[in-house]
Amino acid sequence: MTSRSTAAQSGTKKGAAAGTRLSGIDAARGLALLGMMATHLMPTFESDAALTPTWIGLTFSGRAAALFAVLAGIGLALSTGKQRPLEGSALSAARRGIALRALVIAVVGLALGGLDVNVAVILVHYAVLFLCILPFIGLRLKALCAWAAGWILGSPVIAFLLRPWLMAADPPLQLNHNPGWEDLSTPGQLLGDLFLTGYYPVFQWISYLLVGLILGRLALSTAVVPVLLLAGGTAVAAFAKVLGTAAMEEWGGRAELQALLTDPNYPLDSLLQVNLAGVRQEGSWWWLASSAPHSGTALDLLHTSGVAAAVVGLCLLVGRLGEWLDLDLLLPLRGAGAMTLTLYTAHVCVVASFHLKPMPAGWTEDGMYFAHAALAVLIGMVFAILKWRGPLEWLGHAANQVGRHQPAGIR
Secondary structure (H helix, E strand, O other): OHHHHHHHHHHHHHHHHHHHHHHHHHHHHHHHHHHHHHHHHOOOEOOOOOOOEOHHHHHHOOHHHHHHHHHHHHHHHHOOOOOOOOOHHHHHHHHHHHHHHHHHHHHHHHHHHOOOOOOOOOHHHHHHHHHHOHHHOOOOHHHHHHHHHHHHHHHHHHHHHHHHHHHOOOOOOOOOOOOOHHHHHOHHHHHHHHHHHOOOOHHHHHHHHHHHHHHHOOOOOOOHHHHHHHHHHHHHHHHHHHHHHHHHHOOOHHHHHHHHOOOOOOOHHHHHHHOOOOOOOOOOHHHHHOOOOOOOOHHHHHHHHHHHHHHHHHHHHHHHHHHHHOOOOOHHHHHHHOOHHHHHHHHHHHHHHHHHOOOOOOOOHHHHHHHHHHHHHHHHHHHHHHOOOOHHHHHHHHHHHHHOOOOOOOO
């Protein structure tokens, strides 16, 4: 009786550890969702002539979306063998499932791309990232680390060389275009936009999914890995930001770039702190020395990947603390994080509706954000307590199961 009781307790503890790990990942995804909502609804620059960065822009710009992408890689690793990647027929089945799930996300993204909304919709790029990462799903940790390092260092250089050529094409590609159904009629332009000139350039952003696969192949349920993620991620993020700032301010980079960016409506100092996505980064190799959000440089990719790793480590540690206290500390975030596709889609649709009619009287941008965030948290908590999937999550899960040849008994 004693041995059976001990075994049962051991099994319970192992199950709780696994649950904590998954709760921490969902909580980090919830944070990413709330951060992206903040950049959509609240100003990232002040309305003065200098475009002074706001605390929202300084905190979330570039980091929230990158966290979302890194977590996609972690989720793929956890669903394809965790520390031991799948092989053979199981790996092929997993790839088919991921591809069909990506198709669902792409359809939703293309539908949102047709809305009149001042939001850079990530979903089509997100779906393409899922497809691009399929060849890497079966790789082990050392190979993934080599690929990630090479991609972070090499992809920004290749993108820097190709972007001017695409921007000079006839017709030229647009920066920061939201793909919609009509873009399917010009597939060449659509691919160029998705991979190199879009707000979330897939070519460089493959780096985030590779980093996520690396993190997901680690023993996340152990006590030491979250600590290493928090400490190591913070160190990498700080190193990249310090190096980028030194390149711009101490080594002459900003002066060189300021000579190219002569439009007074785009003060370079503020853009380097918040967002370079709308700037044609060409004419000088100094663009590659920046760590500015949405610049797509190696330092930007390193900084945001480090922040993502640190956030994941922190969420996992909070989950372990909650387990020790016998409290679900992560419930408000993990609930929303488990149904981000549904909540993100609803959020974009609501934002689009206010382009058709004025914002209700008495509402401020801050108030609108907190209303969106509170509803996302509340709905997520209800679904988590009831153990329900979000509607679009259920559809993506069903597509994944069909791809794996398990259409019967989808739950």
